[in-house]
Amino acid sequence: EIYLVYQPQFELKTRRMFGAEALARWDDPQRGQIPPSYFIEQCEQVGRMHALTKKVFADGLAAVAHSPFARLEFNLSMNVSATMLGDFEIVRLLSESLATAGISPDKVTIEMTETARIEDLQLAAIVMSEMKQLGVRLSADDFGVGAASFEPFLQLPFDELKIDRLFVSRLESDRKARKIVEHLVTLGRDLDILVLAEGVEDEGTFEILRSLGCPAAQGYQLGRPMPLEDVYSLWTDVNVEKRSAGGA
Ligand code: C2E
Ligand code: MG
Ligand code: MG
Numbered sequence: 001e002i003y004l005v006y007q008p009q010f011e012l013k014t015r016r017m018f019g020a021e022a023l024a025r026w027d028d029p030q031r032g033q034i035p036p037s038y039f040i041e042q043c044e045q046v047g048r049m050h051a052l053t054k055k056v057f058a059d060g061l062a063a064v065a066h067s068p069f070a071r072l073e074f075n076l077s078m079n080v081s082a083t084m085l086g087d088f089e090i091v092r093l094l095s096e097s098l099a100t101a102g103i104s105p106d107k108v109t110i111e112m113t114e115t116a117r118i119e120d121l122q123l124a125a126i127v128m129s130e131m132k133q134l135g136v137r138l139s140a141d142d143f144g145v146g147a148a149s150f151e152p153f154l155q156l157p158f159d160e161l162k163i164d165r166l167f168v169s170r171l172e173s174d175r176k177a178r179k180i181v182e183h184l185v186t187l188g189r190d191l192d193i194l195v196l197a198e199g200v201e202d203e204g205t206f207e208i209l210r211s212l213g214c215p216a217a218q219g220y221q222l223g224r225p226m227p228l229e230d231v232y233s234l235w236t237d238v239n240v241e242k243r244s245a246g247g248a
Contacts, residue, residue, distance in 0.1 A: 002026050002039075002052070004059050005225035008234060009077065009196065009218045012210045016239050019075030021111065021218065022060040023225045024052070044083065053080055054093055061101030061108075063228045070103075074235075077109040079141065082152075083117055085124035095134055105135030109160060113141045115152035125156050132157055139196070144180065161188055165199020168219070171208045178208065185214045 006020040026034045043052045056078055064076050084090045098105055110131060118124045128138055139160035140153055144167055153161070163184055170177035181197065188195035197209050200219030209217055223234055 001028060002055060004056065004063065006063075006228050006231045007218055007225040008223035008231050009075070009216060010222050010238075012206070012214055012217055017223075017231075017235050018073070018216070019077060019109070020228070020231050021077040021225075022056060022079070024056055024079075025225075040081070044081070049081060049084060050089065050093070053084060053090070054097070057093060057097035058100070061097055061103045064107075065101045065103055067228055068232055069228075069235075072235075073107075075107055075109055075137075076103070077111050077139065079111045079113050082112050082115045082124065085112075085118055085127045086120065088127055088130065091127060091130045091134070094131060094136065098134065098136075106137075108135075109137040109139050111139040111141040111160075111162065112152075112156075112158075114146070115140060115156070116146040116149060118152060121152060121155045124152075128156050132159075137194075139194075142198075143184070158193060160194040160196060163195065163197045163214075165197075165219070168197045168199045168205060168209070168217075169201065171205050172202075178212070181209070181214065182212050185212050188215070189213070 003025055004022045005025055006022055008017045009019045009021060010017050024036050024040070026039050028034055040052070043049050060076055060078050064070060064074070080090065094110070098108065132138060137159040138157060139162055140158045141162050142164045143149060143153070143161045145164045161184065163181055167177045167180050171181060185195050194216060195214055196216040196218065197214050198218055200206050200209065200217045200221045202221050206217065206221060
């Protein structure tokens with residue numbers, strides 16, 4: 001009942017798609033669609049996070065391996081809860097999943113969610129370094145919300161920062177939100193970290209992000225989470241035919 005959908009991610013300057021984020025979905029036959037926020041918490045409470053992550057890695061990597069993206073420069077992002085950074089199991093799991101699917105690690109980004117909940121940052125930093133050693137990129141998800149989000153950012157070896165949609169959604173109406181995003185873009189540039197804005201819902205927001213020099217974005221305006229085949233159709237529209245600005 002658990003499966004993945006994929007939300008495309010775009011380079012802002014060129015409006016080209018460079019990858020997609022895998023997002024877990026659960027359709028319960030009785031209850032219908034269960035929100036990920038709910039079932040991920042449930043998984044954690046009953047000790048099923050490892051099983052969920054294993055399934056996400058296996059399904060996501062296999063889907064890409066069996067798609068035209070396998071031969072293209074296309075990045076797959078997958079979410080991992082930072083609560084899994086307490087031991088090295090996640091490194092083994094990732095390494096085995098990559099080998100099984102035959103996907104090159106440099107085409108994979110791991111988005112760390114819930115970094116505010118890490119108990120031992122020193123240990124988490126070592127675990128993440130080992131993940132990086134495999135060749136994947138590491139992203140700080142939902143940046144800017146939750147407790148002490150600058151501390152994990154300081155201590156952990158991130159390659160990417162995803163600005164939480166709280167700030168992105170207010171870009172048009174809130175000068176403070178705009179300044180925060182502007183500074184995060186500068187921070188990313190100075191540290192050589194890719195900055196990706198999440199939750200872009202309209203063209204106005206897209207244009208502000210572009211004017212601020214934000215390199216990457218995802219959101220309903222650019223593409224909703226969808227089956228990987230649909231991501232590929234969109235890819236051929238925006239990247240191959242190079243249809244330029246104007247519509248999502
Ligand atoms: P996230 O990683 O920050 O994922 C982005 C969420 O924002 C997704 O919600 C996506 O559907 C939603 N979103 C994307 N664009 C827009 C937009 O323009 N407007 C609005 N309002 N929302 C947008 P979703 O799929 O409900 O996932 C919620 C969270 O559940 C994810 O947040 C992530 O933290 C977690 N999650 C999802 N899949 C997995 C997974 O496989 N493993 C783990 N550990 N966590 C997952
Ligand atoms: Mg994410
Ligand atoms: Mg996020």
